[in-house]
Amino acid sequence: MGESSYWTAARGQVSRRRMLTSMGATGIGLAGAALIGCGGGGGSPQATTTIAKSGGIAPAPQATSAAEKPKSGGTFRMARLNDPPTIDPMGNLSADSKSFSGVVYSRLLAYKAGPGLPAINFDTQMDAAASVEVPDPSRYVVKLNPKVKFTAPLNRAMTSADVKYSYERLIGKAPGSKPGPDAGVVEAVEAVNTPDANTIEFKLKRKYGAFPGAVLADARSGQIVPVETGTAFNPAEKMIGTGPFIFEQYRPGALGSWKRNPDWHLGADKPYFEKLEQNIIKDQAAQLSQFLGGNIDVIASLSPADIQRAQAAIKGVQVIENPVGNTRYIVFSKEDLATGPVKDVRVRRAISMAIDRDQMLDAAFDLPELKKLGITPTYHWDTFIPHSHEGYWLDPKKDMSADNAAAFKKNIAEATKLLAAAGFANGFSMEWHWTRGYARPYQVHGELISQMLKDIKIDFKTVLDDYSSVFIPQTFVGKFKGAALISYTLGETGNFVEAPFTPGLPRNVSGIDDADLNKLIKTYSEAASVAERQKLMKDMQELATKTMYYVPIPQAPSYQGAQPNMRGVAEYRSQGHAASVEQIPWWWRA
Amino acid sequence: MTKYAIRRSLLVIPTLIGVTMVIFMAVRFLPGDVIDQIAGDFGAASPEFRQALLKYYSLDRSIPQQYITWMGDIARGDLGTSIISGRSVGGEVVQRLPATFQLGLMAMIIGLAIGIPVGVLASVKQDTRTDYVARSISITLLAIPHFWLALLTITYGFILFRWTPPIRYQPLWVDPISSFQTLWVPAIILSGSLGAIVMRLTRSTMLEVLRQDYVRTARAKGLAERLVLRRHAARNAMIPVVTVIGLQVPNLIGGTVILESIFSIPGMGSYLFYSIQMRDYPVVQGVVLLSAFAVIMSNLIVDLSYSLIDPRIRYSGR
Numbered sequence: 001m002g003e004s005s006y007w008t009a010a011r012g013q014v015s016r017r018r019m020l021t022s023m024g025a026t027g028i029g030l031a032g033a034a035l036i037g038c039g040g041g042g043g044s045p046q047a048t049t050t051i052a053k054s055g056g057i058a059p060a061p062q063a064t065s066a067a068e069k070p071k072s073g074g075t076f077r078m079a080r081l082n083d084p085p086t087i088d089p090m091g092n093l094s095a096d097s098k099s100f101s102g103v104v105y106s107r108l109l110a111y112k113a114g115p116g117l118p119a120i121n122f123d124t125q126m127d128a129a130a131s132v133e134v135p136d137p138s139r140y141v142v143k144l145n146p147k148v149k150f151t152a153p154l155n156r157a158m159t160s161a162d163v164k165y166s167y168e169r170l171i172g173k174a175p176g177s178k179p180g181p182d183a184g185v186v187e188a189v190e191a192v193n194t195p196d197a198n199t200i201e202f203k204l205k206r207k208y209g210a211f212p213g214a215v216l217a218d219a220r221s222g223q224i225v226p227v228e229t230g231t232a233f234n235p236a237e238k239m240i241g242t243g244p245f246i247f248e249q250y251r252p253g254a255l256g257s258w259k260r261n262p263d264w265h266l267g268a269d270k271p272y273f274e275k276l277e278q279n280i281i282k283d284q285a286a287q288l289s290q291f292l293g294g295n296i297d298v299i300a301s302l303s304p305a306d307i308q309r310a311q312a313a314i315k316g317v318q319v320i321e322n323p324v325g326n327t328r329y330i331v332f333s334k335e336d337l338a339t340g341p342v343k344d345v346r347v348r349r350a351i352s353m354a355i356d357r358d359q360m361l362d363a364a365f366d367l368p369e370l371k372k373l374g375i376t377p378t379y380h381w382d383t384f385i386p387h388s389h390e391g392y393w394l395d396p397k398k399d400m401s402a403d404n405a406a407a408f409k410k411n412i413a414e415a416t417k418l419l420a421a422a423g424f425a426n427g428f429s430m431e432w433h434w435t436r437g438y439a440r441p442y443q444v445h446g447e448l449i450s451q452m453l454k455d456i457k458i459d460f461k462t463v464l465d466d467y468s469s470v471f472i473p474q475t476f477v478g479k480f481k482g483a484a485l486i487s488y489t490l491g492e493t494g495n496f497v498e499a500p501f502t503p504g505l506p507r508n509v510s511g512i513d514d515a516d517l518n519k520l521i522k523t524y525s526e527a528a529s530v531a532e533r534q535k536l537m538k539d540m541q542e543l544a545t546k547t548m549y550y551v552p553i554p555q556a557p558s559y560q561g562a563q564p565n566m567r568g569v570a571e572y573r574s575q576g577h578a579a580s581v582e583q584i585p586w587w588w589r590a
Numbered sequence: 591m592t593k594y595a596i597r598r599s600l601l602v603i604p605t606l607i608g609v610t611m612v613i614f615m616a617v618r619f620l621p622g623d624v625i626d627q628i629a630g631d632f633g634a635a636s637p638e639f640r641q642a643l644l645k646y647y648s649l650d651r652s653i654p655q656q657y658i659t660w661m662g663d664i665a666r667g668d669l670g671t672s673i674i675s676g677r678s679v680g681g682e683v684v685q686r687l688p689a690t691f692q693l694g695l696m697a698m699i700i701g702l703a704i705g706i707p708v709g710v711l712a713s714v715k716q717d718t719r720t721d722y723v724a725r726s727i728s729i730t731l732l733a734i735p736h737f738w739l740a741l742l743t744i745t746y747g748f749i750l751f752r753w754t755p756p757i758r759y760q761p762l763w764v765d766p767i768s769s770f771q772t773l774w775v776p777a778i779i780l781s782g783s784l785g786a787i788v789m790r791l792t793r794s795t796m797l798e799v800l801r802q803d804y805v806r807t808a809r810a811k812g813l814a815e816r817l818v819l820r821r822h823a824a825r826n827a828m829i830p831v832v833t834v835i836g837l838q839v840p841n842l843i844g845g846t847v848i849l850e851s852i853f854s855i856p857g858m859g860s861y862l863f864y865s866i867q868m869r870d871y872p873v874v875q876g877v878v879l880l881s882a883f884a885v886i887m888s889n890l891i892v893d894l895s896y897s898l899i900d901p902r903i904r905y906s907g908r
């Protein structure tokens with residue numbers, strides 16, 4: 001199957017919904033995190049460094065990808081900063097686990113990726129499915145592609161029983177399975193029925209317009225394991241799937257390796273690489289050294305200094321921008337939001353107005369240094385969704401209503417007035433929880449926010465939470481006093497408002513229960529058309545800004561590097577869990 | 591001597607049992623637990639979900655029950671299964687131990703090969719330029735953190751020599767050359783502090799021994815200085831040195847976490863470090879138990895070696 005035919009051959013294209021599955025909390029786009037690539041350097045160096053912008057569109061000098069004919073063969077060698085906690089896709093929340101298994105286990109749907117498409121893209125196309133029918137917005141009927149086959153030793157076609165088993169294993173209902181940490185992603189599913197071996201009916205508890213992209217394509221909920229899992233093989237030690245690569249071995253702390261699946265249902269000529277190796281290199285400096293030495297093909301999370309070194313050492317190195325895919329908020333504890341100073345919306349808006357968002361971006365993401373290197377990063381003021389969700393995001397500088405736009409601009413005088421009007425002319429103090437467990441930009445934000453709030457006499461008393469023992473089990477789920485700095489890595493656009501604002505959901509750490517917001521969220525969830533959802537999401541951002549239960553903190557993109565001879569890296573990107581299927585099979589080495 | 595060796599060896603058993611109790615309780619006293627790490631926010635918000643996970647992993651049973659089960663498994667040679675990865679702890683240790691052992695051994699050999707002769711030399715040349723240089727270098731090596739030296743090596747290794755370490759460690763029996771290529775640099779870095787400690791201790795004990803009457807007597811007998819140093823002085827000076835070498839074993843096992851990360855060595859240090867972060871009880875218990883066993887055994891060997899080094903020490907009659 002030709003390259004162009006992959007996406008176009010699939011029948012029954014489902015809702016073209018923009019979605020994001022999670023990005024690493026480290027600030028690395030999963031495209032990068034999953035594909036911190038490696039490979040043999042060499043190739044013909046180009047004269048200059050090429051910078052691919054957000055959106056996956058390579059600039060003119062890199063247009064070689066489109067002009068050249070893909071070459072098959074070779075080993076694509078990646079590096080990862082972390083071992084996957086487990087290679088069982090249902091065993092852990094970790095994005096490392098999902099992307100490690102994502103090249104082996106197919107999903108019913110995949111995210112659309114390719115030239116001209118943005119990296120954060122929730123449009124879906126067929127993967128293991130042949131079609132998706134929607135008799136009504138609470139019922140989805142999926143037909144399987146008969147070409148989808150489990151590799152040896154199973155050597156059989158995927159059936160609806162595998163899909164049902166995978167769902168039951170995810171929620172801990174399959175024999176011998178434990179409750180899966182990602183069970184919440186499929187909370188909307190009431191039943192999975194299998195009328196025949198080739199058909200699966202998902203019966204939902206409610207109308208859910210985003211279901212295909214939010215559940216079927218999301219690697220947290222979408223990876224399909226065979227019914228023999230746990231009996232024919234131990235999923236913690238082996239993977240047998242239907243995806244583009246066949247698992248060979250995993251040596252924790254050292255290496256995971258795969259070979260291409262010659263019978264992959266999405267194209268006999270893909271993956272182009274014969275082998276895939278993911279080396280575990282836990283130190284960024286060591287990864288950079290290996291990249292500079294040409295021993296790995298792609299590297300994520302390049303700082304400006306790293307980019308400078310790469311540009312000096314590798315002629316024609318490709319620097320690729322990974323757009324922001326997560327949100328960051330100042331959140332308040334349930335108690336404080338109910339009875340403390342921040343109960344008053346004027347106080348919350350005053351806090352937002354004390355934040356200098358541009359300064360925060362510059363300091364946390366070294367934007368001036370990047371600009372000195374000739375790179376113009378794509379960044380904006382994120383609201384309650386990342387600015388990279390094109391069509392959904394409302395620009396506070398241009399598109400937002402004047403009153404709400406004012407809440408995003410630094411205005412100490414107005415903030416002071418608001419505080420005085422709320423009865424806090426002399427300010428107040430509260431605990432300020434954050435952690436050293438995240439990457440540098442997060443920590444810079446943690447430090448800067450408390451400094452900036454001093455301008456309006458609010459004393460955020462820093463409490464540094466231990467990441468493993470305090471932040472994740474307590475602060476992240478709302479068990480804290482005062483305020484906290486939290487980053488959310490969520491699925492498609494709707495998740496960004498559903499999760500933190502819906503009463504009873506775990507990420508609603510502040511216990512928000514606002515009738516207007518609830519109504520909007522419900523309407524959004526049920527909306528079937530993209531245009532309708534885009535409009536509703538903009539309304540949602542206006543309302544969320546007006547109430548300012550959370551104070552959004554903006555973020556800037558990260559950068560990954562690719563060797564000059566790598567092709568397709570900038571074009572085939574998809575920032576989401578298990579983006580691997582959308583990426584590596586389409587990459588090749590010139 | 592034999593009696594002492596047997597008695598001393600038997601003492602290992604109650605020590606190990608005590609260690610198992612300490613390890614088992616200590617890991618459970620850490621704030622947070624493994625269920626917090628795997629349940630995620632959905633799990634944290636749902637007591638039923640959490641309870642189901644506790645039951646699945648038998649963590650809902652009483653601490654004594656869990657301890658007895660673990661001890662039963664240990665007695666059968668089963669270190670358990672990682673809650674986080676689902677993989678056998680024993681299998682993982684078998685994969686990782688050779689790298690840690692090889693790195694530690696190489697570091698030890700390099701450290702001793704440099705530390706002992708330089709220490710002896712510094713003592714013989716006391717208060718000369720040689721002594722000053724040796725002492726200065728040893729203090730510098732003690733002061734420099736391993737991770738800093740490692741990062742400098744990685745960074746400037748490429749800038750100056752276009753050198754990068756092999757991308758991944760290969761076990762000695764799979765590819766000996768690649769194995770040494772991966773480990774020689776971290777082994778040298780790790781040996782720095784060990785060699786410095788040994789050098790300083792060797793120097794001070796040698797100085798002490800060289801002032802003893804029997805050394806003066808040996809010299810008065812007309813023995814060659816080399817013989818005096820080797821047979822009479824160095825051998826006696828080695829007793830505290832050997833003790834310190836034994837005490838360095840845990841450092842070599844546990845002190846390699848950062849070097850393992852920087853040089854991509856799949857060793858025990860990084861495994862233990864990650865498992866502690868994740869509160870992965872079976873792994874932490876298993877690895878710490880093995881480390882404790884190694885330390886106990888190294889101490890036993892050190893104790894038994896005293897009599898070999900110094901013939902005056904005779905335990906058998908006691």
